[in-house]
Amino acid sequence: MDYSKKIQEIASKLFADNKINYFVGYKQNSFDDSQVPFLITDPAEIPKLVFTDRSVFNLANYLKPDHTKRKRVGLVVKGCDSRALNLMLTESQVKRENIYIIGICCEGVLNEKGEKAQNCVECVMPDPVVYDEMIGSPTGKREYTINADIRELATKALEERADYFESIFENCIRCNACRHSCPLCYCAKCCIDQETSTLYHGANTSSGAMHALMTWSLHLAGRCVDCRNCEKACPSHLPLHLLHKQNESVIYENFQQHLAGMEKDDRGAFYKYSLSDPDDFIL
Amino acid sequence: MNVFLVETDKTGLQKFYEEIIGKFETYAPVEKFGKYDYKRISKLDECDPDSPIETTMSIKPLFFPKTAKVMKFKEDNTGTTISETDEDSLTGKRIILGVKHCDARGLQVLDQVYNWDYIDTDYQKRRGNTVIISTRCDKAGTQCFCTSLDYDVEKSDAHDIRIVNGLDGKIYIQAVTQKGEGFVKENISQQSAVGSQQSLEEIKKHYKSFEASFRLKMDYKEVNEKLQKLFDSPEFETVSSNCIGCNTCAFICPTCHCFKITDEKIKDTGVRYKSYDSCNNGYFTLMAGGHNPRPVKYRRWRQRALHKFVYYKERFGMNLCVGCGHCAISCPVNISIFDVVNQVAKV
Numbered sequence: 001m002d003y004s005k006k007i008q009e010i011a012s013k014l015f016a017d018n019k020i021n022y023f024v025g026y027k028q029n030s031f032d033d034s035q036v037p038f039l040i041t042d043p044a045e046i047p048k049l050v051f052t053d054r055s056v057f058n059l060a061n062y063l064k065p066d067h068t069k070r071k072r073v074g075l076v077v078k079g080c081d082s083r084a085l086n087l088m089l090t091e092s093q094v095k096r097e098n099i100y101i102i103g104i105c106c107e108g109v110l111n112e113k114g115e116k117a118q119n120c121v122e123c124v125m126p127d128p129v130v131y132d133e134m135i136g137s138p139t140g141k142r143e144y145t146i147n148a149d150i151r152e153l154a155t156k157a158l159e160e161r162a163d164y165f166e167s168i169f170e171n172c173i174r175c176n177a178c179r180h181s182c183p184l185c186y187c188a189k190c191c192i193d194q195e196t197s198t199l200y201h202g203a204n205t206s207s208g209a210m211h212a213l214m215t216w217s218l219h220l221a222g223r224c225v226d227c228r229n230c231e232k233a234c235p236s237h238l239p240l241h242l243l244h245k246q247n248e249s250v251i252y253e254n255f256q257q258h259l260a261g262m263e264k265d266d267r268g269a270f271y272k273y274s275l276s277d278p279d280d281f282i283l
Numbered sequence: 284m285n286v287f288l289v290e291t292d293k294t295g296l297q298k299f300y301e302e303i304i305g306k307f308e309t310y311a312p313v314e315k316f317g318k319y320d321y322k323r324i325s326k327l328d329e330c331d332p333d334s335p336i337e338t339t340m341s342i343k344p345l346f347f348p349k350t351a352k353v354m355k356f357k358e359d360n361t362g363t364t365i366s367e368t369d370e371d372s373l374t375g376k377r378i379i380l381g382v383k384h385c386d387a388r389g390l391q392v393l394d395q396v397y398n399w400d401y402i403d404t405d406y407q408k409r410r411g412n413t414v415i416i417s418t419r420c421d422k423a424g425t426q427c428f429c430t431s432l433d434y435d436v437e438k439s440d441a442h443d444i445r446i447v448n449g450l451d452g453k454i455y456i457q458a459v460t461q462k463g464e465g466f467v468k469e470n471i472s473q474q475s476a477v478g479s480q481q482s483l484e485e486i487k488k489h490y491k492s493f494e495a496s497f498r499l500k501m502d503y504k505e506v507n508e509k510l511q512k513l514f515d516s517p518e519f520e521t522v523s524s525n526c527i528g529c530n531t532c533a534f535i536c537p538t539c540h541c542f543k544i545t546d547e548k549i550k551d552t553g554v555r556y557k558s559y560d561s562c563n564n565g566y567f568t569l570m571a572g573g574h575n576p577r578p579v580k581y582r583r584w585r586q587r588a589l590h591k592f593v594y595y596k597e598r599f600g601m602n603l604c605v606g607c608g609h610c611a612i613s614c615p616v617n618i619s620i621f622d623v624v625n626q627v628a629k630v
Contacts, residue, residue, distance in 0.1 A: 029617055031425045031498065036616045039524040057616070066528060066565075066580060171315055173349055173559075177529035181615050193566065202545030203556035204350035233615035235531045236340075237316040 001107045003051040003135050007076060010102055010133060014074045015043040020100055024062045024075040025049040037062060051076060056109045056117070058227040060085040060183040063094045072098050078106040080119070082128035083225040083261030084183045089130065090265055093186050103128025105136030119226045119241070122147060124259060144252060144259065147245040165210075171236045172209035178230035178240055179216060184223050191215065217243035222251050222269035223260050254278045287458040288478030289471055296446065296454045300327050302470055303378050303416075311380040312339050321345055321379060332381030332446075336424040337612050341537035342379055342386050346409045347393065349534070350558040353544070358551040368554065373408040382417040385429045385607035387441035389537030390415075395599035396540060414466050417442035420493060426608025428499040428621050433507075433602045437490045449485045450492060457486065499621050503602070509628040510593050514585070518627045523584035525616045526563075532587070532610035532618075533561030538603050541567075562586050588623050 007025060014020045027038035027048050035054050039062060040046065058081045062068055077085055082103055088094050105127045108120030120126075122145055127138040153161055179185045192200050192212045200215075201208030217224075224244040231240045251258055255269040255277070291299070303309055304327055311330035312319035319334040321342050352368035390410070397406045420427075429436050443463030447455040455478060456471070458464035533539040543560035546553050560567065563583050569575045577583045595603035604620055611619035 034617070037525045061527065062525070067524075167315065171318075171320065173534045175530040175534045175561075177527070177531045177615055180527045180529040189566075201547060202543070202558070203547060204558035205556070208350075229615075233527070233529065233531070235318075235535055235613035236320075237318050239316065 001051075001053050001104075001136075003104060004049060006135050007051050007102060008046050008049050011040070011046050011049060011074060012043060014100055015046070019072065020074040021071040022068045022073045023049075024059045024068070024073060026051055026055045026057070026059075026076070039067065051104065053107065053109050056111075056232060058084055058181075058183055058229040060088060061181060061229060063088060063099065063183070064186050070098070072100075074100040074102065076102045076104060077128055077131070078104050078109070079123060079126040079128060080106075080225050080227040081183075082130050083125060084227060086130050086261040086264060086266075087184055087223055087225070087268070088186070090261075090267055091184075101128070101131045101133070103131030103134045105134065105138050107136075117228070118148070119228050122226075125262060129262060130264065141262075144257070146249045147241070149239065149242055150245050150249060153242065165242075166206070168238050168240075168242075169206045169210040169213065171238060172206070172213065173236060174204045174209055174212060175235060176212075177233040177235060178213075181229040181233035182220070183227075183229070184220060184225075185216070213240070213243060217247060220244060221247040222255070222258065224248060225261050287464040287467060288482055289456040289467060290476045290478045290482050291454050291456060291471075292452070293454060295472070296456070297327065299456065299471055300332065300380060302472070303380070306470070307378045308375050309378045309380060310342075310345060330380065332418050333448075334381060336383055336420055336427065336607070339383065341389065341535065341607070341609060342382055342415075343389060343393075343537050345377070345379060345413070346390060346406055347540060347542075350556055351405070353555040353557050355554050356552070373405060373412060375412065377409075377413045378416065379413060380416050380418075382415050382442055383607065384417055384419060384436055384439055384442070384445075385427075385605045386537045387415050387417050388429070388434055388436075388439060388605045389441075389607070391441045392538045392595075392599075392601050392603060392605065393540060395595075395601055399599075414444070414462060415442040416444045416446065418446045419448075419489065421448060421489075422493065423497045424608055424612070425498060426611040426619055426621070427497060427606060428501065428608065429606035430494055430497055431499065431501045432503050432604065432606045433596070434605075437487075437494075447486050447489050449482075450489055451485055453482070453485065455482055455486055499608075501621065501625055506624055506628045507592055507596060507602075510589060510624060513627055513630075514589070516627050516630060518630055519585045519588070520581040522623045522626050523581045523618070526580055526584060526618055527615055528563060528565065528580055528583075529615065530559070530561035530563050531613050531615065532620075533563055534559050535609045535613045537605060537607060537609070538591075562590070584623070588620065588627065591620060592624050 011023045021041060023040040025038050026035040028035055028050050033054060035050060037057050037059055059075045060077060060081050063073060089096055108116045111117040124142050124144050128134060179190060192215060194200055201211045228241055234240060251269045258269040260268060304324060309324055310321045311324050311332055312334040313322040313330050317338060319339040324330045355366045355368055357364050397403045440459045443460045444467060445457050445459055449455055456467060458467045541560045541562060542557050545556050568577045577586060591604040592602060611617055
């Protein structure tokens with residue numbers, strides 16, 4: 001999967017037609033074969049754009065006003081990224097006419113060890129669900145499977161699971177990289193940043209980390225698209241996907257097999273109410 | 284420099300470590316989720332003193348904890364009573380094993396600010412009680428640039444004792460400070476030979492091969508001088524364009540020392556905490572009236588880069604960056620302070 005040339009062509013055309021102010025793609029790191037997000041305002045930088053199976057980030061994150069200042073943006077999205085983008089559009093975070101989407105029919109990206117990433121093995125939608133231009137040939141929706149780590153955790157005793165999660169919260173340094181790397185965490189002022197609130201733990205303790213991460217995962221319940229941008233950002237290498245995948249599997253089983261961001265204007269499981277909704281999973 | 288040197292081998296070093304762990308409160312790099320963090324250990328096999336620099340957190344939290352209780356308070360009819368917290372008394376002797384040279388230098392840099400207008404007694408006590416035993420890296424990491432800065436890594440006296448895995452297969456335990464010398468003499472077994480001039484040569488050889496393994500090199504003086512005049516450089520915006528605005532770089536940095544104060548209160552009693560904060564936070568400079576002098580991320584990045592390479596040097600005579608490269612490794616998008624300052628200074 002190497003679409004660098006095609007992306008460079010499209011980007012030059014977009015700049016030439018004055019359709020965009022920003023282009024968000026990937027750039028090769030100088031020291032190894034990993035890549036980093038790359039924001040361009042100058043067409044002269046276009047030759048540096050790349051896209052391979054090392055293009056792991058979710059670039060929809062850069063549509064937040066901090067980065068591209070609500071201007072016209074061209075960006076590259078994979079299947080999972082496009083689902084996040086779909087939700088951002090539904091939740092009125094970006095205007096459709098302001099973005100030009102290059103959708104990639106993704107064949108899966110590699111993790112740090114050079115193997116196919118777990119979320120790509122379990123991917124339900126490798127093709128872009130929203131795009132202006134598609135690259136590659138679509139392979140269609142795949143069957144949903146419950147995450148392998150969640151299945152493994154479910155076999156363990158309650159105390160063991162509690163200890164495991166406790167070790168996650170203990171090793172959290174509360175840098176909030178998970179929140180900042182998540183395209184769906186776009187609040188201008190996050191509830192866990194309230195300095196004067198007595199509701200939230202402002203201190204950097206392990207109970208504070210638990211509070212912050214649990215709040216975060218519940219805010220993303222039914223919205224997380226499993227792009228794992230948070231996990232790649234975490235400096236302590238915490239397995240943050242466990243928090244989201246558990247929610248996802250519960251929602252999939254109980255809310256008519258709902259998966260986040262698959263359709264346009266789908267507001268997510270928690271925003272739709274019907275009297276027939278089950279409630280037996282609530283403690 | 285007063286140097287006491289002991290020559291030993293792998294088993295000798297292990298014995299030395301085991302003896303220390305048995306006698307004192309010892310901290311060393313312990314692996315969790317693929318990252319090493321300095322934690323209390325009771326057995327040598329729990330830790331790895333030779334942990335790779337790329338995946339090892341800094342020792343800063345052992346001196347400036349990520350969160351610390353400042354005081355307890357209680358409200359009643361008569362008013363508010365404030366009391367000391369039940370934090371440890373900070374009187375026990377602590378040993379840290381497997382410290383990296385750059386990390387130890389970070390403490391020397393922090394000493395400047397902690398001995399400045401306000402003397403932080405908790406920090407001072409922790410510094411006084413601790414013996415730092417560092418292991419010199421055999422090879423530089425991909426993001427390391429400690430040899431390019433304003434301090435001499437080879438002659439560093441930031442740690443008390445240094446361990447060098449000599450190229451000749453021997454291991455050298457070298458006391459660098461008086462505290463370290465006393466400690467080695469007290470705790471090393473009789474069989475180890477006292478080092479000679481030749482062992483000093485070997486240590487030098489090891490340093491030369493370490494020095495040759497650096498990918499990143501820069502001219503510190505030139506960069507420092509140029510940056511002093513580049514406050515208005517538009518380049519800051521380019522270098523920080525893909526920064527996602529988290530606090531990872533500051534929390535992981537061995538020298539960043541900003542903190543925030545928060546209260547946790549239940550009914551009438553509460554605890555006041557001091558926890559890490561970062562200038563990369565959008566609300567870091569937000570004032571009560573609503574004005575924010577650093578509203579956009581390039582201004583926050585400019586503050587970070589110039590504080591590290593210009594302001595601190597002006598005020599305290601030391602560079603606030605020690606060249607460990609942790610920020611670049613941990614950064615979600617691999618922004619390196621090395622690239623930032625060099626790219627800005629290049630123009």
